[in-house]
Amino acid sequence: MQNYIIKEIQKLKCKFDTLNPFDIIEDLKINLWFRYGLGNLKGFYYLTHHQRYIVINADLNERDQLMVAAHELGHDRFHQHLARVSPLKDFMLYDMTSRTEYQANLFASELLIADEEVKECISQDMDYFGLCSTVGFNPQLVTFKLYGMMQRGYKINLPETPNSTFLNK
Known part of the structure; x- marks a missing residue:
């Protein structure tokens, strides 16, 4: 999976000439919303009626919002099939026990840190x-x-x- 993640990031960089997750989200035409009042929920990704959505907790600082955006973009790239069933909610980003969260974390780290x-x-x-x-x-x-x-x-x-x-x- 690690090599697949690296290849996906290289494809995104070639196609969109950026590694900024917010720019990539916009270029992929994923709906991006910032919402207040989500409490401990950092963000989530969901898919409905062929529309993709990333929702980020607006109460987070900019750097954490960037990390959450990259993490949720990882869900978009690798876990759309799961988001059709229910939203992928992230109360804690750094989960090593869930395969989907682990993959989204690796994607975010590889996207954001050279x-x-x-x-x-x-x-x-x-x-x-x-x-x-x-x-x-x-x-x-x-x-x-x-x-x-x-x-x-x-x-x-x-x-x-x-x-x-x-x-x-």
């Missing part, structure tokens, strides 16, 4: 939190990126195990 950025930080002997600060993303998303790079053969030591409840707090 291998080159990570390799540059590692070559400078930067610690894990320095890496997270440099790439500008939540440590859990960075952990998914590192895990994905390990699966592709990079020699990386994971500083922590992805925590499924990190953003649920």
Whole structure:
């Protein structure tokens, strides 16, 4: 699945000349809504009457909205068949127990964080939190990126195990 995710991201980049999930969502003509009052719900993806929708919690900060957009875009690319049955709701993004959430997390991490950025930080002997600060993303998303790079053969030591409840707090 990891290679399939990378190929899908490469196709999107070639087709739309961007890796910004908001731009890709717009170019794919997916309806994007920001809604207040969703509580702990970060966002969700659903499909109805051949229309695709991504709903993002408007109470989140911009960086978290970007991560949720990338995550929900992953659901669009790989899980449309599941969204026909019921919306894919994300109370916590970093779930390692659900295959669909795991795939959406890997997609988001690969879309938002370039291998080159990570390799540059590692070559400078930067610690894990320095890496997270440099790439500008939540440590859990960075952990998914590192895990994905390990699966592709990079020699990386994971500083922590992805925590499924990190953003649920």
